[in-house]
Amino acid sequence: MPDLYPTPRAAFRRPEIVKLGGSLVSHPRLTAVLEALAERGAPLVLVAGGGPLADxxxxLQPRLSLSDAACHRMAILAMEQTAHAFADLMPSLVLADNPDAIAQAHGEGRAALWLPARMALAARDLPESWELTSDSLAAWLAVEIHAARLTLVKSLPTGGATPDEWARAGLTDPLFPAFAARFAGPVEVTTPEALLAGTKGSLAA
Structure with a gap:
């Protein structure tokens, strides 16, 4: 994987990933969240969950007897569709499907909105099952682009403090702790309300 920001290094900060849970599609403050993140701009990379499209x-799976592998690919495309919806709501977000496009958006001072299909469908280390969801994909992307931080935005507050506790509580998918363990930076969970209160500073919960 090439260096995301080869030159000039001093001009850039490492990317920070903000995963927007699919449940935020029906959240009353969705537009406010997107606006706040767009205003913050670089070095944010937003990852959209599949939401009702993945649902x-x-x-459809039992109705058509679809394989998990097919549903895995369809769910990634559902994430991509949600990203397009978010970009339509907030056009100042830049759709980006690879590290170069992310770097270009950040070079313009703008937040990137990840289109996952190009990278995720080509990956060989992603299980093709429902045990892997957009949370684990966000952690996978964090490793791929050498991100500095990963923040999961959930509609409801978490009752735990670690990826293992979040997975046991059903807040994330069961594979998330393993993917998060590959990532060297901090991993946090927050709510839309807490994020909006902290967008001028850290995105920590």
Missing amino acids: GVRA
Whole structure:
């Protein structure tokens, strides 16, 4: 993987990933969250969950007897569709499907909104099952682009403090602790309300 920001290093900060849970699609403050993150701009990389579009894939699987592998690919495309929806709501976010496009958006001072299909469908280290969701994909991306921080934005507050506790509580998918363990930076969970209160500073919960 090439260095995301080869030159000039002093002009850039390492990317920070903010994963927006699919449940935020119906959250009353969704537009405010997108606006706040767009205003903050670089070095943010937003990852959209599949939301109701991924739920549609789940509902379709037993009806058509679809394989988990097919549903994995369809769910990634659901994330991509949600990203397009978020970009339509907030056009100042830059759609980006690879590290170079992310770096270009950040070079313009703008936040990037990840389109996952190009990278995730080509990956060989992602299990093709429902045990892997957009949370684990966000952690995978954090490793791929050498991010400095990963923040998961959930509609409801977490009752735990670690990825293992979040997975046991059903807040993340069961594979998330393993993917988070590969990432060297801090991993946090926050809510839309807490994020909006802290967007001028740290995104920590």
